[in-house]
Amino acid sequence: VTLSLYGGTQPYFYGMTDSTYSSSRIISGLAPGGYVIYVKDSNGCKQQTGILTIGSPASSAPFTNDISEGCSPLAVQFTKTAGGTTYLWDFGEGKTSIETSPLHYMINPTDTVQTYTVTSYAVSETGCEDKASTQIKVYPQAKLKITVSPDTLFYPNTTITIANNSTSTNSNYLWDFDDGETSNSENPATHTYTTCDNYTGSVIASNAWQCADTAFFDVVVEVNKPFAFFEVDETGKCTPAIITFTDKSTYSNLYSWDFGDAGTSSNQNTEHTFTVPGEYKVTHTVLGDCNTTASFDTIITVWRSPSVDFNIEPDSIMPPDQFASFFNYSDENAVDFLWEFGDGETSQLFEPTHGYENSEGDMKVTLHVTSENGCIDSLTKEKGIHIIPTGKVKFPLAFSPNGDGTNDSFSPADFKSVLKYDFIIYNRWGKIMFYTTDINEKWNGTYQGSKCVQGVYVWRMTGQYTNGKPFDRAGDITLVR
Numbered sequence: 001v002t003l004s005l006y007g008g009t010q011p012y013f014y015g016m017t018d019s020t021y022s023s024s025r026i027i028s029g030l031a032p033g034g035y036v037i038y039v040k041d042s043n044g045c046k047q048q049t050g051i052l053t054i055g056s057p058a059s060s061a062p063f064t065n066d067i068s069e070g071c072s073p074l075a076v077q078f079t080k081t082a083g084g085t086t087y088l089w090d091f092g093e094g095k096t097s098i099e100t101s102p103l104h105y106m107i108n109p110t111d112t113v114q115t116y117t118v119t120s121y122a123v124s125e126t127g128c129e130d131k132a133s134t135q136i137k138v139y140p141q142a143k144l145k146i147t148v149s150p151d152t153l154f155y156p157n158t159t160i161t162i163a164n165n166s167t168s169t170n171s172n173y174l175w176d177f178d179d180g181e182t183s184n185s186e187n188p189a190t191h192t193y194t195t196c197d198n199y200t201g202s203v204i205a206s207n208a209w210q211c212a213d214t215a216f217f218d219v220v221v222e223v224n225k226p227f228a229f230f231e232v233d234e235t236g237k238c239t240p241a242i243i244t245f246t247d248k249s250t251y252s253n254l255y256s257w258d259f260g261d262a263g264t265s266s267n268q269n270t271e272h273t274f275t276v277p278g279e280y281k282v283t284h285t286v287l288g289d290c291n292t293t294a295s296f297d298t299i300i301t302v303w304r305s306p307s308v309d310f311n312i313e314p315d316s317i318m319p320p321d322q323f324a325s326f327f328n329y330s331d332e333n334a335v336d337f338l339w340e341f342g343d344g345e346t347s348q349l350f351e352p353t354h355g356y357e358n359s360e361g362d363m364k365v366t367l368h369v370t371s372e373n374g375c376i377d378s379l380t381k382e383k384g385i386h387i388i389p390t391g392k393v394k395f396p397l398a399f400s401p402n403g404d405g406t407n408d409s410f411s412p413a414d415f416k417s418v419l420k421y422d423f424i425i426y427n428r429w430g431k432i433m434f435y436t437t438d439i440n441e442k443w444n445g446t447y448q449g450s451k452c453v454q455g456v457y458v459w460r461m462t463g464q465y466t467n468g469k470p471f472d473r474a475g476d477i478t479l480v481r
Contacts, residue, residue: 008041071211092116142213196290226288238375252286334369391465401445
């Protein structure tokens with residue numbers, strides 16, 4: 001016990017009893033127990049302390065720990081095993097605690113094995129201080145450091161780049177990409193995902209002391225969702241309506257068409273024929289990456305086309321006295337009409353009549369009809385009507401049967417459409433010089449083999465044209481020798 005005094009008159013004197021004093025203020029070698037110390041100054045003034053207790057020397061700092069070596073961070077449970085109060089723990093790596101029995105994580109930030117001295121400071125129930133120590137061996141962590149890029153991908157570009165930037169020597173790698181795929185490579189370099197999803201991958205590795213570390217990485221594989229769209233050449237058309245559909249979708253791989261009439265197609269661009277009038281909802285569905293879909297639809301209106309038919313009576317005529325009648329048997333859906341008669345003439349009447357002047361032969365007749373929706377149909381009859389040439393017979397006024405090869409005979413110079421023909425030539429006294437029923441037969445200016453004299457002769461022609469019209473004409477001809 002060391003005593004410190006204040007006041008009085010020095011020198012001071014110390015004693016364990018009031019009868020025995022010493023000049024030394026240090027009293028040592030005291031056994032456990034209770035003591036009163038007496039002091040006096042040079043004037044004999046006295047003072048005494050209270051009872052001083054010397055405690056037992058029994059230890060108060062001992063403890064146990066559940067583990068003495070392991071990988072950083074190493075969790076160590078320290079447990080006090082003696083009485084008294086532990087007031088401080090020094091873990092030897094810069095951390096302390098004032099808990100009685102702390103759980104402490106020993107951290108080794110280096111790449112080598114570190115041994116830390118852990119010390120417990122305590123005071124006994126009698127006030128005696130004590131301490132106890134132990135050593136904890138902490139192995140370094142594997143210390144994984146990885147970089148995965150990019151962390152967001154857009155299908156189908158789904159490959160990530162992996163960089164292993166770990167500074168420590170690690171082994172026993174196990175990469176888990178969270179898609180069912182793994183790798184034991186130290187650095188896989190790349191990995192490709194096959195579907196769209198959110199992935200949390202991980203890698204585990206250990207060092208020479210079998211200390212492991214785990215690193216995690218997040219990857220999102222997104223998709224450019226398809227956009228469905230198409231164009232049509234026409235949204236309204238007449239039966240049979242052949243519509244062309246052109247796909248304008250983006251980010252699409254597969255295609256499906258529903259034409260609304262039980263017809264379908266899987267082509268990207270397609271053509272469809274609607275045969276029944278009505279309104280049809282055409283739906284175009286496209287499939288993109290990662291089973292994403294999109295649809296677009298439009299309405300196609302199909303109008304009924306008119307039905308055209310006609311007849312012509314009679315089936316043949318001879319202009320200019322005869323006309324053809326055109327009978328229209330088109331259905332009620334037709335509202336506008338255009339007739340083409342084959343001779344360059346047209347008509348917009350429902351049922352016109354037409355005469356074919358200056359025409360002959362078979363005429364191609366066409367009827368075009370149009371509905372109120374603009375639907376068109378037409379019918380052509382290549383031999384719609386036969387035009388008989390206008391009947392005629394023309395004769396020259398003279399002929400010279402002299403054998404020079406010019407005008408050596410007499411017959412009609414021009415004729416058409418003659419069905420029946422009787423031709424007689426008389427001399428001036430009414431005697432028949434020539435007779436024929438063949439319009440192609442010619443008079444050579446003789447009678448019964450003898451040459452007729454020069455002069456004027458009378459002819460008469462009767463007969464019937466092809467259209468049944470009769471004719472009866474007469475005239476004269478001059479025979480020149």
